[in-house]
Amino acid sequence: MSAALEFLRARTIFALILLLALFVGFVELVRPGTVTPLWVSNALMFAAPLAIMGGGQTLVMLTGGIDLSVSAVATGSAYLLATNASHGDFYALAIALSLGAIVGAVNGIGVALLRVQPLVMTLGTGLMTGGVMIVYSQQMMASQPHVPGLIQTLGAGKLAGFVPVDLFLWLIVGGVILFGLHRTGFGRLVYAVGDNAEACHLAGVRVWRVLFVDYLICSVLASITGLVLVGGTNAADLSLAESYLLPSVACVVIGGTSIFGGRGGYGGTIVGALILTVLTSLLTLLDVSEPAKQILFGAIILVLAAAYARLTE
Amino acid sequence: MIDVVIDAAPVLSIRGVAKSFGSVVALRSADLEVRPGEIHALMGANGAGKSTLVKIITGVYPSDSGEMRLAGAAARFRSPADARRAGVVSVYQDPAIVPDLTVAQNMRLARVPLAAVKSAMRELGIEGVDLATPARLVDFAILRLIDLARALASDPRILILDEITAALPADLSQRVFAVMRDRRSRGASVLFISHRLAEVTALCDRATVLRDGVTVGVTSTKDAAEQIVDLMLGSEVAKAAASVARPTRAPAKEAAALDVANLNYGHALRGVSFAVARGEVLGIAALEGQGQEALFDCIAGVRRADSGIVAANGVALKLRHPADAIRAGLVLVPANRLTSLLPQRSVQENVALAAFGRMRAWGPIALRAERERVGRAVARLQIDTRAAAEVRRLSGGNMQKVVIARWIAAGFKTLLCFDPTRGIDIGAKRQIYALLREVAEQGASVLLFTSELPEIRLVCDRALVLFGGRVAAEMPAAEATEAALLRAAHGLTEAAS
Known part of the structure; x- marks a missing residue:
């Protein structure tokens, strides 16, 4: 018993995977015959955008920060893509991604150079982005928004009718994040800044550069998430990614990244995103009402976070 | 009455x-x-x-x-x-x-x-x-x-x-x-x-x-x-006097490794000037709050001096960030080792940290080369790596060694060591003394502040005493007995002569 606990303590990712398997088993128990290859394929397709957004959130939370503008950026990017698609797909894509770059740069400047609290800074830029998008949507009434076919394929397509296309994007993004965090100098600095920024300063690291690039990457990933989402729904509206904000933080926390920074990683976030997706699916299956769903959702996250804290004590 | x-x-x-x-x-x-x-x-x-x-x-x-x-x-x-x-x-x-x-x-x-x-x-x-x-x-x-x-x-x-x-x-x-x-x-x-x-x-x-x-x-x-x-x-006086007598080096003709001229910082430093030769260990002794912290911080680029010159190998430096000092080979082992450690990260990541100061090092890490470089520094300092996964689990002495190992691995010309042996056990202290002598013999320089006065004669070639933000006395190590240092540190130089 204690040996098993010791093992889980050293490799919390196994505990998370075990938990994921437990939830999947529960789904099968509630309605036998649900867990089919198609169900798995769908779960992966729905988990991908959350996991991509969670990747950016992981990078930011590893430095001890947080990005609350991700959902506004994702929504805005999706909307910009749809409303500019008539000018050409690449043009629309560039406009959409540049929103992420701009908001990310503003977040970076605020947090890294002006030393605004990340929570406050990104809350502010998130609200501003949302407001700007509303004004923009009122100007854009005339034009007919549509989602480019490429993006529709990305968000909803399945290769050979089975493998979701966004899984490939997730694999690429995930691979880059994992490699970047563990095998590059920048990744080392993300952890180092989160653990002790003063130590980095004393070691000759210009901490603001690390933070700036970090927030920039996070926002661009949020932008990409928006594209995947709008591809999936094929309809751009201004509440598209609203419901993704808190799950993007929750999957990082469930994945074991410390909100104080310096500890954790993307591996945990991946499993965290899968757990949240399966959990949503489970609650839908149980046919609970929306308020009850929210209560359960919140309670389960709390229990997981508490258990995790106990485990890593 | x-x-x-x-x-x-x-x-x-x-x-x-x-x-x-x-x-x-x-x-x-x-x-x-x-x-x-x-x-x-x-x-x-x-x-x-x-x-x-x-x-x-x-x-x-x-x-x-x-x-x-x-x-x-x-x-x-x-x-x-x-x-x-x-x-x-x-x-x-x-x-x-x-x-x-x-x-x-x-x-x-x-x-x-x-x-x-x-x-x-x-x-x-x-x-x-x-x-x-x-x-x-x-x-x-x-x-x-x-x-x-x-x-x-x-x-x-x-x-x-x-x-x-x-x-x-x-x-x-x-x-x-x-x-x-x-x-x-x-x-x-x-x-x-x-x-x-x-x-x-x-x-x-x-x-x-x-x-x-x-x-x-x-x-x-x-x-x-x-x-x-x-x-x-x-009775420590008698005990210390019986210990090591250091050979003092003749002042070198070449440009000093570190040259500090007329350094001022608020009330803490008032016109401090001195030079450290290549291969020299210069000791600084002072009571608490005589400006030693400001002195080390100003040289290491942690704080900006109000006026004065810090030069390395004859080149005056513009010190606006620790990175500027590090590039000139001036590296700091600060008073509080916790300020320069990543407590939740491994010994390897802590030792390698200084390598990533420049943006061109942000790319892929050559892990094997890093492991070798870190391994050499860890072996040289004899760091106990049983708890290497998280530096916060190390003892104080081993933490201090990790801070020093970082600079051994990264390379330096002058080591600015602020009270490196405070609160660590005698074994680790000896290893740090030996290391400081060793780096000096290999041509680097050391500026060492210590609150343990016997260390000055043990490790240094020469000693300065700070009092009220000024250099109150300078003496070769042979004369730097605890009594002489303490008198000077209390501002009693005249009485001693």
């Missing part, structure tokens, strides 16, 4: 007080007697236990054993407020003031009547300070006086001043002394802690000397400066 007053029953009497923090013994057996109407000095080297004793008297910490009597009756305070009610009030070394509150709000926080504070401020000549100013905007020296005014406001029987003059310019110190004398004439007692011997002999009636947590002597301060120094040192 006079005899009766002098030999009056003590107002405060401490017997055999001991206090440990975990495995660290701060006080072994402290005795102290303060008479009514006297200014009593509490003396001792850094770490002798002075501040701990003050905090026990005023109820900040409970003592492990021993007894305290106040005017003959056994007393034990549970908090400073408790002590204040009994008439024992302290001005601590670190100002007890909330920076974001105004001065007036701070006074209210301590439940001190404002009118009494104002009258004490008038007495100290700082009635011009606006009480509605946030405390953080008030000059540090003035804050010390406000803290003192707050203490005076409750009209204490025993006033305890812990290093109050360390941060004060001379004119403000004089005002404090005047108030102390006034309270003495009114029958109150003052327990005065200062590293400045001249102040103590001029002001105090008697002195109690602590060494390593034990009271080693009580003396009248009249003409007793040398005697107090001897008491503070104890």
Whole structure:
């Protein structure tokens, strides 16, 4: 018993995977015959955008920060893509991604150079982005928004009718994040800044550069998430990614990244995103009402976070 | 009649007080007697236990054993407020003031009547300070006086001043002394802690000397400066004299590895100049708060000097960020090792950290090369890697070695070592001494501040003594006995010559 606990303590990712398997088993128990290859394929397709957004959130939370503008950026990017698609797909894509770059740069400047609290800074830029998008949507009434076919394929397509296309994007993004965090100098600095920024300063690291690039990457990933989402729904509206904000933080926390920074990683976030997706699916299956769903959702996250804290004590 | 007053029953009497923090013994057996109407000095080297004793008297910490009597009756305070009610009030070394509150709000926080504070401020000549100013905007020296005014406001029987003059310019110190004398004439007692011997002999009636947590002597301060120094040192002098005699190097002709000229920083540094030759270990000795922290920070690019020149190998440097100093080969091992460690990361990541200072190192890491480089540094410092996954699990000595190993791995020309052996065990200390000698013999330079004076002769080629932000003395290691260093550190150079 204690040996098993010791093992889980050293490799919390196994505990998370075990938990994921437990939830999947529960789904099968509630309605036998649900867990089919198609169900798995769908779960992966729905988990991908959350996991991509969670990747950016992981990078930011590893430095001890947080990005609350991700959902506004994702929504805005999706909307910009749809409303500019008539000018050409690449043009629309560039406009959409540049929103992420701009908001990310503003977040970076605020947090890294002006030393605004990340929570406050990104809350502010998130609200501003949302407001700007509303004004923009009122100007854009005339034009007919549509989602480019490429993006529709990305968000909803399945290769050979089975493998979701966004899984490939997730694999690429995930691979880059994992490699970047563990095998590059920048990744080392993300952890180092989160653990002790003063130590980095004393070691000759210009901490603001690390933070700036970090927030920039996070926002661009949020932008990409928006594209995947709008591809999936094929309809751009201004509440598209609203419901993704808190799950993007929750999957990082469930994945074991410390909100104080310096500890954790993307591996945990991946499993965290899968757990949240399966959990949503489970609650839908149980046919609970929306308020009850929210209560359960919140309670389960709390229990997981508490258990995790106990485990890593 | 006079005899009766002098030999009056003590107002405060401490017997055999001991206090440990975990495995660290701060006080072994402290005795102290303060008479009514006297200014009593509490003396001792850094770490002798002075501040701990003050905090026990005023109820900040409970003592492990021993007894305290106040005017003959056994007393034990549970908090400073408790002590204040009994008439024992302290001005601590670190100002007890909330920076974001105004001065007036701070006074209210301590439940001190404002009118009494104002009258004490008038007495100290700082009635011009606006009480509605946030405390953080008030000059540090003035804050010390406000803290003192707050203490005076409750009209204490025993006033305890812990290093109050360390941060004060001379004119403000004089005002404090005047108030102390006034309270003495009114029958109150003052327990005065200062590293400045001249102040103590001029002001105090008697002195109690602590060494390593034990009271080693009580003396009248009249003409007793040398005697107090001897008491503070104890028999260590003889022991240290018997140890290593270092070969001193002839001054090199080439440009100095590090050249500091006329460095100024606020009140902390006033025109400090010196040079460190290639292959030299230059020791710096000073009492607390003589500008050594500012000196190291200014050279390492952590703080910006007001004026003056720092040059490495003959090239004057623009130091705006530690990175600028590091690029010129000046690397810092800071006083508090925790400030330069990543507690949750591995030994390898900690040692390798300095390699990523430049953006061109942000790309893929050559892991094998890094492991070898780090491995060599770890082996050279003999770091115990059993708990290598998280640096916070290492012992203090091993943490310190990790900080040094970072620079061994990254490479440097001059190592700025601030008290690297503070609070670490003797084995690790020896390894660090040997390493400092070794890097010097290989042509690098070392600037070493140490609060343990025997280390100077053990490790350094030459020593400087700082006093009041100036270089008070310079001597070859052979002459840098503890007694000579301590005299110079107390500003008594003339007496020594």
